[in-house]
Amino acid sequence: MTRTNQTTTLVNGMSRRTFVKGAAVLGIWGGLASFGLSGCAPRTHAEQLANSAPWKAGTYTAEVTGHNAPYTMTVTFTDDAITAIDTTANQESLGVGYDALQALQQQVLDNQTINVDTITGATLSSLSLQNGLEDCAKQAGAFEELEEVPAPAKPAVDATYDTDVCVIGGGGAGLAAAIAAVQEGANVIVLEKCGITGGSTNVSEGALNAVDPERQEPQGIEDSIPTFFETTMKGGHNTNNPELVHFLTDNALDSVHWLESLGVEFKDECGSATGSLGERSHYPATPSGNTYIRSFQEFIANNGDAITLMNDMQAKELITDETGAVVGVKALYNETDDVTVNCKAVIIATGGFGGNVEYRQSVNNGVWKEVVLDESIGCTNIKPCAQGEGLALAEGAGAELICLSDIQLHPCGTPGTGLMEDIRTSGRNRIFVNTDGKRFVNEGAERDVLCKNIFAQPDGTYWIVVNTLRYPDPDEPDANGSTINNMLALGHIVAADTVEDLASQMGVDAANLQASIDAYNAVVDGGTDEFGFVADNTADAQMTEGPWYACRKVPTVHHTMGGIRVNVESEACDADGNPIPGLYAAGECTGGIHGENRLGGNAIADCMTFGRNAGTNAADYAAAA
Structure with a gap:
């Protein structure tokens, strides 16, 4: 297997990594790929200032409204430059709005412009910074000059990449799969369509169900793996695939230990997520599911020779060979540039389809058939996640879609x-x-x-x-x-x-x-x-x-339990149960695990357990190919 070489520098506390494959160079930000990099502006900041009056040096304040709460931001100007931006008072979600603010601030400082694009997946947070920058720039008398400096361009990418395993989706399941594949010895490229990394795992409460005597017994909680299995089947109205449920309940505690090996700290006591039907929910010691994503990002930063994360990369089609095996992915970068990833195995981990109103209504003939799931019923997933693209990719390669009416x-x-x-x-x-x-x-x-x-x-x-x-x-x-x-x-x-x-x-x-x-x-x-x-x-x-x-x-709408048919090896399967060679799937894009109703706390357990499973098996398949 080929390996990449890596050089690392730190910019404003964030790791900026340059991956080298032969003559091809791709610059990427860990966790917020393609943001924070300088672009080539037609007219520079210095050119704008050549014939303008000095700005009013000082620190200026703006009151803005973020996604989660109003906050106060400050911007410091000299007579010809922006030197500092402070948004530490914000209460935006970790991994989403908070990270977007950090990345956009760096763009402003690097490029000396208030023209920065919104980050896909964190639009409202991005707009809050844009509004505050405009307000403060006007106070400093710098607005006219700064608004003429164009937004920085996103970094260029190559037209073709070669790797062992390509993971589509940089959320919880996708990153778990990618890391497991690397640990198994594979080189991995992760394609994430949003400008942020972590998907809806970022905004989850992070509950992970697992039978854990070490934590439960001191609390007086009586539990067992058979009980966990029976409860999951009961919660799903016994329409779940028992083999998949057994794999989930048997291996969920291993997922807890695996996450701990990556640096995740869990609370000492187990709780109960909404609708968990038991006290076996493990919660990260620090807030929310973004805890998992931060640990994954740290792994990626420390293993840049084996794993490349590419944001703003929308997978459009799976490439198959003459035998029907999946051997690559065609994608679109930044909505404009065609990119091909050649590989030996693909893992689809694109989440569900709860945010796709038209699609969810078209399949809503099951549990909620008496309810119209139109625009009046919202979705918990951050936009533009949960659109169901992964299901279409898998179906196009011959995989069967099952249980689509099982919407939670x-x-x-x-x-x-x-x-x-x-x-x-x-x-x-x-x-x-x-x-x-x-x-x-x-x-x-x-x-x-x-x-x-x-x-x-x-x-x-x-x-x-x-x-x-x-x-x-x-x-x-x-x-x-x-x-x-x-x-x-x-x-x-x-x-x-x-x-x-x-x-x-x-x-x-x-x-x-x-x-x-x-x-x-x-x-x-x-x-x-x-x-x-x-x-x-x-x-x-x-x-x-x-x-x-x-x-x-x-x-x-919170979770769509239907999706790609998989077996216990996380291989995507056709209608006869035959695996599609080289194609794996994990997380909410799969069907059959949760039945008609998912227990609270079982989604993260699913993402981590089947994500690890998919990554390990895809790496082994790639090594043998």
Whole structure:
């Protein structure tokens, strides 16, 4: 197998790596490929300043609205240059908006222009920086000169690359597969269509289900792999492929240990993701699923001789030889340049199709056939993810698509967008009430049960109500990086010191809301309720004191359980179960693992377990080819 040579320099704390293959040179940023690099502008900054007046040197402030919260940014000018940009007050999501801000700031400083393109996958965060730059430049008297300097060009790429394994998709499953393939001895190229790396794993809460006696037994949690298997089958309405479920439940703890070997730290205690039907959810010690992506990016930075990550690269077609084996990928870079990757094996890890409204409606003849999944039902995936391109690629190479009607809705959607934001439904010490202020469901039920009950409520919406137990400090970021005060600043939640005042702001009956809280507290105190809610004596406590907080929620498309048919080796298969030579798939783009309803916490377990499986097997296939 051929190897690449690598040189590394550090720019503003980020690793800039140059990969060399023969005479071909490709410059890439780790984790944010193709951003932060200087381009050739038709007119330089110096040329713009030649006949202009000096700027007003100083540090200027702008108030901007990010994706997650408003924040204050500052820009420092000399009389002829931008010398510093400070956006550290932002609350943007790690791996998405936060990383986009860092990359764009470096572009501005490197190229001395306020014209920077938005980063695909982090548009709103990009716009917040653009708006702040314009504001501060006007204050400094520099706007007219800076706006004439064009945006930096993205780096050039070669027309052809050769490698052992090509992974399509740089999310959790794709990067897990790529790293596993490298560990097995392969050279790997990863093609990611967005300008950010990590996909929807970045914005997940990071819950990973696995039976783990070392963590569970000290908590008094009784669990076993057979129980995990049976629960997963039950959650999927027993329509799952048992062989795939066995592989998932048998090997999920190995995925935890593998992630730990890459530097991921998990909390000492297991919890329960929304709809997990058990306390076996492992959560990263640092917020969100971006923890996994950061560890993967560090591995990539340290193994640049074997793995190349290419962003802004949309896979368009699989290349097959005369035998039908998959031997490469045709892609489009930056929407303009044709690129071919020749390889011995391809792994598709492009995620699901929940963001493709037309497609999801066309296959919606199963669990949610009575619900119109149009634009009024949002999607939790970041745009432009979850469009289903990987399914079309696999089908074009002869793979079968299965279980496409198995679409999961999540109860934690934000009205209007469907994104999972603000107060989350996962965790404990919260109640769900309808617009009359009444509880209507067991908050610990499966996700499909929760959503069906929500649709049955007035206007198909509800409120999640929490108190100081969940948020003892309004300025302390929660597990997702959000604070109560940021949520309030965006107008996404309501807050009050008393239940009566909270009910008034929610527009619900105060007596009903108090009765709902009292009923929940009675269960926590050892009682029972009409919905079958079971309290956890290690995690639940009575909700009695303010401040109180409430947030409106709606069901949203969260996960599409159908996709590419795979076997236990993660090989993509045709309608007769025959593997497509050289083609593998992992993650949400596959079908058969979760049945009609996925348990909360099983998606990350799936991505890591089957991602590792696909990477290892693809590398072995490539070595033998």
